[in-house]
Amino acid sequence: MATGALPRGITRYRDRYRVRLDVNGATHALGVFDTLGDARAALDIAKGERARGTFVPPAQIRAEQRAARIKAATDALTLGEWAEQWLEGLAANPDRSPSTVLSYRSVLRTHVLPELGSTRLVDLTPQQVAAHLAALRAMPSKRHPGARANGVAPNAARVLRSCLNAAVRRPDIGLTSFAFPEAPSQTQVRPEEEDGDVATPEQVAAMAAAMPEHLRAAVLLAAWCALRLGVLGQHVGDTDVGRRPPF
Missing domain, CATH: 1.10.150 (DNA polymerase; domain 1)
Incomplete structure (x- = not known):
């Protein structure tokens, strides 16, 4: 069919039929169809909606559907x-x-x-x-x-x-706010002991002496330098004492 014989709003596009409709001064794409009959039907439906004031641009419908899918996915996030x-x-x-x-x-x-x-x-x-x-x-x-x-x-x-x-803070997650409840404060976990649970200097010295020679320094570092288990990863070269002077 020649292009001039097509109804207004329908044009040929790569052996198919593209449909557009003007509504309130704006041109809206209604889609591309395989047959002229389908294109005419889509155009007639859109014209009827325009006359009744119920026309919704297909692009807006697609955007709303996409937003609904995203919301459903974010709402389902555990x-x-x-x-x-x-x-x-x-x-x-x-x-x-x-x-x-x-x-x-x-x-x-x-x-x-x-x-x-x-x-x-x-x-x-x-x-x-x-x-x-x-x-x-x-x-x-x-x-x-x-x-x-x-x-x-x-x-x-x-x-x-x-x-x-x-x-x-993520706008795409769907959680707009959360009033976190008052959190429990950090309290002492160890039960109180009459004799205390902190070693005396004498006890530290005794523990160091009881250790194998290559581990004695770890006891002293842990006790007097407030180091935790990280002390076990220390090397001689990590301290100033183990470094040779630059001269």
């Missing part, structure tokens, strides 16, 4: 799924220590996600978080069964708060 995304982002950040990310992952995997991981982010409430933290705080300490509290809840609260704050 805390566990978001936590994994968050941890992966931290791991990819060169300014983040790998040991910190490993610690966060361990806290979430052990103390948060078993209970809350399957909850959708949009369904998570401060009351749920508060109840979970209270349950963690009430758990007896494995290392110090006689203690009145354990050190789990404050760490879990700190990591979970950071995880949720990061979700709030």
Whole structure:
């Protein structure tokens, strides 16, 4: 069919039929169709909608459908799924220590996600978080069964708060705000002992003397330099004492 014989609004496009319609001074693409009959039908339907004032541009319909799909996906995102995304982002950040990310992952995997991981982010409430933290705080300490509290809840609260704050800052996540409950404070976990649990200088000296010669310095460094298990990774060259003078 010759181009001039086509109805206004329909043009040939690569052996197919492109349909456009002017509405309120703007031209809207209705689509490209294989047959002239389909193109005419689409044009007639759109003209009827224009006459009734119900016409919605196809581009707007597609955008709304795409937004609805994205919203459905973000609304379905669980805390566990978001936590994994968050941890992966931290791991990819060169300014983040790998040991910190490993610690966060361990806290979430052990103390948060078993209970809350399957909850959708949009369904998570401060009351749920508060109840979970209270349950963690009430758990007896494995290392110090006689203690009145354990050190789990404050760490879990700190990591979970950071995880949720990061979700709030992401406009594509769907969590617009989260009023994190008051977190439990860090308290002493070890039960009080009449004789105390801090070694005296004499006891430190005795422990160092009882160690193999190559490990004695570790006891002294740990006791007098406030080093933790990191002392076991120290080398002679890491200290000024073990370095040769430059002359």
